[in-house]
């Protein structure tokens with residue numbers, strides 16, 4: 422795997438927290454689409470893969486009633502030690518024994534058998550596969566962790582809808598840099614457009630649903646601030662990987678500030694966040 426481009430510094434953790442406020446409800450809706458009702462007495466074994474700082478874990482603990490059945494398990498797999506420490510910090514003591522924090526990449530965890538094969542009811546994986554250059558193999562490994570009837574809930578991007586209207590050259594330059602940075606690191610800004618096809622001809626899996634979410638907003642809206650904070654946090658990285666130069670970046674910052682002040686003039690469309698639910702038959 423190439424190095425993960427966004428890192429795990431405090432600034433990125435703060436950005437992830439804000440991101441959860443903007444996108445969290447979409448993730449909860451995707452999990453609820455896969456598991457509308459969970460029997461409070463049932464034993465659930467679930468996982469969040471590439472869990473970051475664990476922002477979806479509290480929801481998963483509640484939704485799958487992890488506390489109510491002491492045999493239930495929640496795996497939080499996250500390769501970054503700094504991020505895994507944040508996960509430890511947010512897990513409440515009453516459920517600690519049931520949360521298994523696996524500080525490994527998805528690929529290493531599979532190699533090391535850190536999650537038992539065929540053991541999971543639900544795997545949630547959000548904004549991880551776009552950074553991978555082994556997506557097809559990753560998906561096979563993820564499915565191998567599912568029980569028969571278990572479900573893989575993927576949320577990932579198709580960046581095509583990321584636009585502002587009226588268009589602005591500095592904005593378009595930055596969105597190109599965002600996509601180029603991913604591609605340069607062997608990731609894929611359009612990864613979600615390729616996943617359902619990989620499962621379609623597989624007799625052991627069924628593509629249960631594909632839903633696309635795009636948020637849109639004027640200046641000062643949550644989605645506007647979300648995109649601004651992403652560029653602010655990572656423009657230095659984009660310069661370092663050589664997909665935009667310093668002067669173009671400065672120009673974007675200047676233009677974004679101006680656009681943010683022009684009340685009601687510009688309408689931002691987010692990248693598509695695609696929910697893909699795969700059932701293991």
Ligand SMILES: C[S@@+](CC[C@H](N)C(=O)[O-])C[C@H]1O[C@@H](n2cnc3c(N)ncnc32)[C@H](O)[C@@H]1O
Pocket residue numbers: 422425427437470471472473474476498499500501504525526527528546547548549552553
């Ligand atoms: C954009 S963050 C998303 C974090 C979390 N899923 C969320 O939605 O808040 C991407 C995460 O993927 C993790 N990651 C990167 N490469 C990975 C790999 N090969 N296996 C598992 N996780 C990986 C990163 O460490 C990071 O925490």
